[in-house]
Amino acid sequence: MAVSQTVELKCTMTVSIWQANGTQPLQEVDCLVIGAGLIGCSAAYFAAQAGRQVTITDARDLALGASSRNAGFMITGLDTYYHTAVEAYGLDTVRELWALSRTTHDYLWQFIEAGAVQVDRCGSTLLAETPAEARELEQAARALEADGFEVNYHSRDPLERGYYAAIEQPQDAAVQPYQLVQAIFQQSGAALIANNEVYRIGQDSADIVTVWTRQFIFKARHVLLCTNAYSPFIDPYFVGKVIPTRAQCLVTAPLADGPILNTCGYSDYGYMYYRDTFDGRLLIGGGRKQNKWLEGDTSDDRVTDPVQRTLEAYLRDRFPEVEAPVEQRWAGIMGFSVDKLPLVGTLPGKPRVGFAVGFTGHGLAMGVGTAERAVDHLLNGTHPGAVSATRLD
Ligand SMILES: Cc1cc2nc3c(=O)[nH]c(=O)nc-3n(C[C@H](O)[C@H](O)[C@H](O)COP(=O)(O)OP(=O)(O)OC[C@H]3O[C@@H](n4cnc5c(N)ncnc54)[C@H](O)[C@@H]3O)c2cc1C
Numbered sequence: 001m002a003v004s005q006t007v008e009l010k011c012t013m014t015v016s017i018w019q020a021n022g023t024q025p026l027q028e029v030d031c032l033v034i035g036a037g038l039i040g041c042s043a044a045y046f047a048a049q050a051g052r053q054v055t056i057t058d059a060r061d062l063a064l065g066a067s068s069r070n071a072g073f074m075i076t077g078l079d080t081y082y083h084t085a086v087e088a089y090g091l092d093t094v095r096e097l098w099a100l101s102r103t104t105h106d107y108l109w110q111f112i113e114a115g116a117v118q119v120d121r122c123g124s125t126l127l128a129e130t131p132a133e134a135r136e137l138e139q140a141a142r143a144l145e146a147d148g149f150e151v152n153y154h155s156r157d158p159l160e161r162g163y164y165a166a167i168e169q170p171q172d173a174a175v176q177p178y179q180l181v182q183a184i185f186q187q188s189g190a191a192l193i194a195n196n197e198v199y200r201i202g203q204d205s206a207d208i209v210t211v212w213t214r215q216f217i218f219k220a221r222h223v224l225l226c227t228n229a230y231s232p233f234i235d236p237y238f239v240g241k242v243i244p245t246r247a248q249c250l251v252t253a254p255l256a257d258g259p260i261l262n263t264c265g266y267s268d269y270g271y272m273y274y275r276d277t278f279d280g281r282l283l284i285g286g287g288r289k290q291n292k293w294l295e296g297d298t299s300d301d302r303v304t305d306p307v308q309r310t311l312e313a314y315l316r317d318r319f320p321e322v323e324a325p326v327e328q329r330w331a332g333i334m335g336f337s338v339d340k341l342p343l344v345g346t347l348p349g350k351p352r353v354g355f356a357v358g359f360t361g362h363g364l365a366m367g368v369g370t371a372e373r374a375v376d377h378l379l380n381g382t383h384p385g386a387v388s389a390t391r392l393d
Contacts, residue, residue: 013059015199020214029055032211032220034198037067038181038363039356040226042371044190050379054190057213061194062185066228068178069332071249071273071285073264074108074364075124075172076101080340081140093386095147103369115183117176118278124172127163127267134165141167161318163267174264174275198234203350222378225355228335230299237347241338241392242358246295248307248331249285251277252324272314282322287311301331334361338392342366344374345389354378
């Protein structure tokens with residue numbers, strides 16, 4: 001019984017022999033990026049900057065995975081508070097990762113300014129749901145300040161909603177994530193082949209990779225997998241390294257009196273998050289901590305009642321003045337890496353197949369800089385630093 005339940009949850013795309021039997025037309029490409037999300041489009045941009053002809057292919061269409069389903073928080077850093085990250089990974093690694101996050105944001109601002117992307121430079125506020133989390137936030141603030149970061153620690157709740165403490169990060173922002181990926185794609189100059197599932201990858205000679213997809217068989221000089229949560233369904237190398245994990249959101253109807261937060265709110269160690277939308281709704285996301293049994297190890301992006309009930313209860317509890325009804329709910333699939341850090345490398349036995357995956361719910365924080373390192377690693381053999389997947393070998 002337990003086995004069949006697990007199989008049911010891990011639903012994913014497959015290609016039947018009737019849809020594609022190996023007689024699809026051949027297509028020669030220079031650099032093939034698999035996955036047209038935030039990371040795939042960023043990687044395409046960097047590969048094109050390096051002088052490569054880039055084709056992106058995706059099972060769905062541009063940015064229809066997590067990249068257009070997220071909350072749009074451009075928060076600096078990992079999903080772990082700074083001092084805890086130092087304990088887990090060491091100070092040098094954490095400094096490198098926070099610098100990578102800043103690099104990511106610098107690139108995002110460049111893409112935003114060159115494109116038509118809604119963004120609110122509202123900063124972020126990390127909030128404590130309990131006195132214990134307040135003590136953690138104070139330690140995080142001190143550790144960030146000691147390392148030269150501009151943060152404002154509050155021993156009281158600046159939002160006056162019953163939180164215990166807060167860290168404000170004024171440089172953070174709230175973005176329209178779907179528009180962002182559209183802008184990056186346009187600026188990459190890459191070609192896109194949508195509606196095209198990849199179902200097998202082989203490197204049959206030293207310099208050519210064959211990629212079987214429903215519409216074509218590609219012969220590529222280099223391939224970069226940017227399939228985040230879906231990677232374990234494409235290559236067994238990722239099984240146990242990237243865990244597909246569902247995240248859910250809701251939004252209210254537009255509020256009568258307009259925006260009420262003016263920040264990206266983030267609490268309960270990142271398990272809850274909330275922001276205003278550009279059309280004056282309140283977005284609440286998270287609710288996974290109470291429902292982990294349901295939300296882990298699945299690529300099914302349907303909403304579930306227990307999580308939506310958790311989100312709605314949070315809305316009514318923390319934002320009691322909001323009378324607007326919930327108008328829309330959605331889910332997306334995050335790729336949690338086993339040690340919560342992004343993974344960059346090449347597949348065993350396939351040195352021309354690179355990957356940039358495992359963003360652990362923080363693609364807007366870490367993704368673009370990581371994509372740049374993945375491209376540099378694949379094309380030039382440059383070591384990707386702290387995001388190198390060799391740390392898990
Ligand atoms: C509800 C939610 C809220 C989030 N909030 C935030 C946030 O506020 N801030 C933040 O930084 N991050 C957030 N995240 C995480 C963020 O969305 C991801 O880290 C980021 O989008 C990862 O981008 P990606 O391009 O790697 O993955 P994706 O956007 O998921 O792209 C992967 C692509 O691979 C394609 N693919 C899969 N299998 C195949 C195949 N076999 N063949 C071809 N193509 C395939 C998929 O169709 C998909 O388009 C959130 C995620 C969710 C779900």
